[in-house]
Amino acid sequence: MTDGPTPDAVATAAPQGAERFLEVRGLKKYFPVKGGVLNRTIAHVQAVDDISFDVAKGETLGIVGESGCGKSTTARLLMRLIEPDSGTVHFDGRVIGASNGIPVREMRRQMQMVFQDSYSSLNARLPVEATVAFGPIVHGVSRPEARERARRLLYDVGLDASRFMKRYPHELSGGQRQRVNVARALALQPRVLILDEAVSALDKSVEAQVLNLLLDLKKEYDLTYVFISHDLNVVQYVSDRVLVMYLGQVVEIGPVDEIYANPRHPYTRALLSSRPSMDPERRITEPPLSGDPPNPINPPSGCRFHTRCAFANEVCARVTPVLSTFGDDARHEVACHMMSPGSGHPDAPARA
Amino acid sequence: MEAAESTQTLATGDGDLVRVSDLRVRFVTKETTVYAVNGVDFSLAPGEVLGILGESGSGKTVTLRALIRLLPEDRAQVSGRVLVGDNDMLRLPKGDLQSVRGRTIAMIFQEPMTALDPVYTVGYQIAETIVRHESCSWREAEARALDLFEQVQVPSPKQRLKSYPHELSGGLRQRAMIALALSCRPGVLLADEPTTALDATVQIQILLLLRELQKEMGVIFVTHDMGVAGEIADRLAIMYAGRLVETGPVTQVMREPLHPYTKGLLSSTVHGSMRGQRLQTIEGSPPNLEELPDACSFAPRCPHVREACREAVPEPVQAAPERMARCILVNPA
Structure with a gap:
């Protein structure tokens, strides 16, 4: 599971020998589904089911997947906006929430x-300056100093503080509001930012502005990003490493160039080839996958992707594949029987 | 009306399915007036997919709704001329609207969950439409509904027809809505961001389905996503601040855009192999449409702005036989 340094690491990979900033181990969250006359729990949505990954200091980890794959739940679990059922998150070596x-x-x-x-x-009843200053005040910064910091941050995210600080959220455009949100997030001088579809609601021309801003701020403030998005192009643009989720589990993780040039999991491949071609002369002619992602309430047995996978074999329905490395690249891991020697899948490599 | 066995043949006189000229829409309330669409002209040929591409607030959805008269009549002031076949849509008596909608022109929406009726099964909704328009028996209508579900590639269609909208996944709901829109074999299909709410792997399935079904229809496809437009459109119309700023064949527009806005839109759309490069953005944000712009609306954000841009609305320039751009910097053919 470790993201150990490899001698021939490519430039885009996590910085070599970097501190592991976030260590996520066995994180799990099931949401109960209530029903019946007595409103008893009748099932569970297996939103996040036993996921583990690391985030190195200074890197951007992109998390991609379709709706219902658990990427937003993962973000909320990292922030402890919801309590995990089990699993731990180490932040800079210390377990979050433990005594x-x-x-x-x-x-x-x-x-x-x-x-x-x-x-x-954003709080609709607070001017944006007060919104940005709110966090620091709660954490014990004096009011004048917090306001001064807020103005500086608004300037840093590209908003002229003298024009914008007294405005309310409804007086701003979507792009400006998202800039305020970024300023607010930075107000406590954090070391990690979790961006959950942070540019997805913006128009393309504004999205590009905010992406440029995020990359600038990352350098300026020495930040680490966890960047969650359904947009594969945006994730490719910003991330150093990419984690692909399907129905609450990690199916593949690795350096961005590896994942995009050399995807190993059939789901990752299908996801990548579902992207519009951007070339009307070379349109997609066959859908890479049929059907929708299954319901996470009763996910398929074994490999959760086997119901949509073109390579599915009897073993795939029976045994859950484990995320593991293959070949000699320790940084690229995949959970697929076809990649795992001796798994029983006819296409699996021979046991070493 | 008799039941037609094939797609109706529509024509506006010179072979176009749809002709829109000088369409204007403004929304008037006590406090303010919003100039949403400010003089839009286009036509749609049989078997053609016209993609209208624009950002939020550009007026693309309002244009589409005006075509099928779905705008609230008490607040929306619509002027200009919209011909769908030989129907003058803006002047059609209300009583005739219902028979034109569905049979001549139909629409699919972004969110099928709100477009479908939650208290009836999808099969009932489709059959009801067929019975209403073609006065056939329920038995015939139900058989047609089954055909339609097979046509839009719903797995186990018989059982799915008995489902309520909430029992279907997002992709299946969108297929059900397409089946509903196609139930009376319209000649023109209006599609308002039908794949925006779908996942990537489902989006491409729906686009391919629409491309297959579209061969005998005219489609106007509204989207904010250049990639989606590139997968489905034959011709592109780029909309900004209620005007079409550029139109042309999709490959030409995407490869050699003429208008600075189209260029900006293309260079700020993130796609592969852009890592490490700074994104070329369009500065600023789209204009407030509470004032009717009497100059080029893009001038405040345009890197090539001249004095003349701020003085009058640029006239459409015919840059090539099929290409138009509203920009004074574009040279006529």
Whole structure:
């Protein structure tokens, strides 16, 4: 599971020997589904089912997947906006929320989040300057200093503070509001930002502006990003490493160039070839996958992708594949029987 | 009306299915007036897919709704001329609208969950439409509904017809809505971002389905996504601040855009192999449409702006036989 340094690491991979900033181990969250006359729990949505990954200091980890794959739940679990059923998250070496670890409040000072909906994530009754200053005040910064910091941050995210600081969220455009959200997230001088579909609701021309801003800020403030999006092109653009989720589980993780040039999991391949070609002369002629993702309430047995997979074999319905490396690249891991020697899948490589 | 066995042949006189001239829409309330569409002209040929591409607030959805008269009549002031076949849509008596909608022109929406009726099964909704328009028996209508579900590639269609909208996945709901829209074999299909709410792997399935079904229809496809437009459109119309700023065959527009806005849109759309490069953005944000722009609406954001751009609305320039751009910097053919 470790993301150990490899001698021939490519330039886009996580910085070599970098500290592991976030270590996620066995994270799990099932949401109960209530029903019947007694409103008893009749089933569980297996939103996030035993996922593990690391985020190195200074890198951007992209998380992609379709709706219902658990990527937003993962973000909320990292921030402790919801409690995990099991599993641990180490932040900078300390377990979040444990008695001998890092308290949630302290973790949240160092790790902040930007949400998709720029309007509902701002307080509609506060001018944006007060919104940005609010966090620092709560965490004990004096009011004049917090306001000064807010103005500086608004300037840093490209908003002329003298024009914008007294405005309310409804007086701003979507792109401006998302800039305020970024400023608010940075107000506590965090070290990690979790961006949950942070540019997805923006128009393309504005999306590009905010992406440029995020990359600039990352350098300027020495940040680490967890960038969640359904947009594969955007994830490719910003990420150093990419994690692909399907129905609550990690199916593949690796350096961005590896994942995009050399996807190993059939789902990753299908996802990537579903992207519009951007060339009307070379349109897609066959859909890479048929059907919708199954319901996460009763996910398929074994490999959860086997119901849509063109290579599915009897073993895929029976045995859950384990995320593991293959070949000599320790940084690229995939959960597929075809990649796992001796798994029983006819296309699997021979046992070494 | 008799039941037609094939797609109706529509024509506006010179072979076009749809002709829109000088369409204008403004929304008037006590406080303010919003100039949503400000003089739009286009036509649609049989078997053609016209993609209208624009950002939020550009007026693309309003244009589409005006075509089928779905705008609230008390607040929306619509002027200009919209011909669908030989129907003058804006002047059609209300009583005739219902028979034109569905049979001549139909529409699919972004969110099938809100477009479908939640208290009836999808099969009932389709059969009801067929019975209403073609006065056939329920038995015939139900058989047609089954055909339609097979046509839109719904797996186990018989059982799915008995489902309520909430029992279907997003992709199946969108297929059901397409089946509903096609139930009376319209000549023109209006599609308002029908794949925007879908996942990537489902989006491409629906686009391919529409491309297959479209061969005998005219389609106007509204989207904000250049990639989606590139997969489905034959011709592109780029909309900005209620005007078409550029039109042309899709390959030409995407490869050699003429209008600075189209260029900006293309260079700010993130796609593969852009890693490490800074994105070329369009500065600023789209204009407020509470004032009717009497100059080039893109001038405040345009890197090539001249004095003349701020003085009058640029006239359409015919740059090539099939290409138009509203920009004074574009040379006529």
